Amino acid sequence: MLSRMVPNLPSSASANQPPNGDTRSHLHDAGHICVLKDASRCESLTEIANLTSADQFDAALAIHLYKGGRHLQGSRIPFGIIFGGTDINEDIRSEEKRRVMGAVLREARFAVAFTTEMKELAAAEWPDARKKIYVQYQGIRTTPTETFDWYRFLQNADIPADTDDLRVFLLICGLRRVKDPLYLVDVFSDWHRKEPSVHLGIIGPAVDPLLTTEIKEKIKRAPGVHLLQEMPQDDLHAAMRRCFAVVNSSISEGMSAAILEAMDLNIPVLARNIPGNAAIIKHKDTGLLFSDPQEFVALSKSLMNDPIMEREIVTRAKDYVKKHHSWECERKAYQNLVLRLR
Numbered sequence: 001m002l003s004r005m006v007p008n009l010p011s012s013a014s015a016n017q018p019p020n021g022d023t024r025s026h027l028h029d030a031g032h033i034c035v036l037k038d039a040s041r042c043e044s045l046t047e048i049a050n051l052t053s054a055d056q057f058d059a060a061l062a063i064h065l066y067k068g069g070r071h072l073q074g075s076r077i078p079f080g081i082i083f084g085g086t087d088i089n090e091d092i093r094s095e096e097k098r099r100v101m102g103a104v105l106r107e108a109r110f111a112v113a114f115t116t117e118m119k120e121l122a123a124a125e126w127p128d129a130r131k132k133i134y135v136q137y138q139g140i141r142t143t144p145t146e147t148f149d150w151y152r153f154l155q156n157a158d159i160p161a162d163t164d165d166l167r168v169f170l171l172i173c174g175l176r177r178v179k180d181p182l183y184l185v186d187v188f189s190d191w192h193r194k195e196p197s198v199h200l201g202i203i204g205p206a207v208d209p210l211l212t213t214e215i216k217e218k219i220k221r222a223p224g225v226h227l228l229q230e231m232p233q234d235d236l237h238a239a240m241r242r243c244f245a246v247v248n249s250s251i252s253e254g255m256s257a258a259i260l261e262a263m264d265l266n267i268p269v270l271a272r273n274i275p276g277n278a279a280i281i282k283h284k285d286t287g288l289l290f291s292d293p294q295e296f297v298a299l300s301k302s303l304m305n306d307p308i309m310e311r312e313i314v315t316r317a318k319d320y321v322k323k324h325h326s327w328e329c330e331r332k333a334y335q336n337l338v339l340r341l342r
Helices: 020-029 045-053 095-107 116-125 127-132 150-156 185-194 209-220 233-242 257-264 293-304 307-324 327-341
Strands: 005-009 033-036 060-063 079-082 111-113 133-135 167-172 198-203 225-228 245-248 269-272 288-290
Touching (some): 020 033, 020 060, 079 095, 079 327, 095 127, 111 116, 116 127, 116 133, 127 133, 150 233, 185 293, 233 257, 257 269, 257 307, 288 293, 293 307
Parallel strands (some): 005 033, 005 060, 060 079, 079 111, 167 198, 269 288
16 A cells, blocks of 8 residues: 555646646545656656655656656656656657667556557557556546636737637647647638637647747737637636637647547537547547648638537537546546555
8 A cells, every 4th residue: 555655757747737636636535645746857867766765655656658657767666657648659669768668667567548549559569568558548527717707818818809709719738849739820820811700829838948939939920829828727627618619739649638628618629630639539529630720720610600510519529528538437547556556
């Protein structure tokens, strides 16, 4: 049993990226004391090694097989792994990273994949680990702030609130290359010039400072596109609830919490047609999948012009989240899994 502390080592700290905070909450509910540590902010492997060698820590849970897991190689304490998505989809292509991840997986007591497809990709690379990889969908719980001021939000974003038939699309992501936040900027801005009522807001933590600078420079020349300030998760949920649609343009995804949260909030989702997104969205059933920027615009227009289709999509999406992404089921799953760290 975990009697004192469990250091949780995510690859990044983002208010909108479970399971970092949720996993800690699940374990707290089971009586464990957890410390959440952002591995990307550690200056060296020695810093993590010093933490895990201290007597106060009994076990560890690393999020991301490479970015978090590599810090736990040779650790004196048992640990589990939660795949992040880019580790299995992207990092596996690097020979050195693949070698490190294989070594980490051999030492781990268990690993968690968000989808069966992700498990199969990992098991194909490391067959001996198949039996220790468990599939657990992310649990979703949305808590929108009831007193959220939508009009002040629009004002702060320089989006005119008095525009007839205003349609705000939100792209929610950490500002890093794999999320490809600039993918839709040009085509969306062209669309806005023809239809001034449509606006795209990009919101998320500035994970990559260089890319963040590129985005700021790009949108200066892209009317209708706005880089928004980060906000607490409850306020973000409230903003999502007032927007027209949530957008995902990632090159690679494990399982996007923002997509699932939008579904739970009855907001339609338009997502890039990649395996991680297609695993949770059925095209024209629970959301819309696009393969290029031009198709994104075409699908957005069809959604705007067909309120019956919009209503049917969000209803089915809500049902899907309730059935497959129960926060309570996720909590029980992680509470059971950590027993393997005794």
